[in-house]
Amino acid sequence: MNISLNELSSEFNNNIKIDYDLKKKNWFNIGGKTKIYYKADNLKELIKFLKKVENKEKIFVLGGGSNTLITDKTYNGVVIKLSNNFNNISLLSDDIIIAGSAVNDKSLAEFAMDNNLGGFEFLTCIPGTVGGGIKMNAGCFGREFKDILVSIQTINKSGQVTTIPAKDINFKYRDSRLSDDLIFLSASFKGYKKNSNLVKNEMRELKKKKKILNLQKLKLVEVLLKIL
CATH class of the missing domain: 3.30.465.10 (Uridine Diphospho-n-acetylenolpyruvylglucosamine Reductase; domain 3)
Structure with missing residues (x-):
């Protein structure tokens, strides 16, 4: 059972985006869209939203996007992003x-x-x-x-x-x-x-040290690519 998108949009206003492109929400700038994107302003609003979509939609919480690969296919659910209040x-x-x-x-x-x-x-x-x-x-x-x-x-x-x-x-x-x-x-x-x-x-x-390790990894990748 899916929730009404119109109902969500009217209740959560600008914090809800429908058919939202996720490319700019991860470090790799890749991936497709999500059916629903919700940016939680605060804990009270987050609780209200979760109770509204409970058992009706799949939920994925997106953090900084530094270690996240997003598929090109549309995510048939809700992606939640926590605002600066968190x-x-x-x-x-x-x-x-x-x-x-x-x-x-x-x-x-x-x-x-x-x-x-x-x-x-x-x-x-x-x-x-x-x-x-x-x-x-x-x-x-x-x-x-x-x-x-x-x-x-x-x-x-x-x-x-x-x-x-x-x-x-x-x-x-x-x-x-x-x-x-x-x-x-x-x-x-x-x-x-x-x-x-x-x-x-x-x-x-x-x-x-981290910079040196990253350079070593990069050189190793270059060598492997030449071999392949």
């Missing part, structure tokens, strides 16, 4: 940061640096957002999201909000094992006190 960062205590799921990983690393917190430096090398990073347990240079995560606030596709402690998440390599029914809203992270200049220097060194 892009806030703040200090909960001296060593704990709360970040919205739409926060860029690099921005989280820089916020930690500005507040003299270590442990977040590896995030400067990871593209994408907090939500995607948690979902795939992103990491580099020996550190992963699971190493700094305290808890996450989620909402399921029925509109129910809950908090999940990190200790209850069965993290694996590049996987959180969290249900696809969950949409990540925000997360809390724990760091440790560290001089901002030292944090900045480590971030600079990690970016240098």
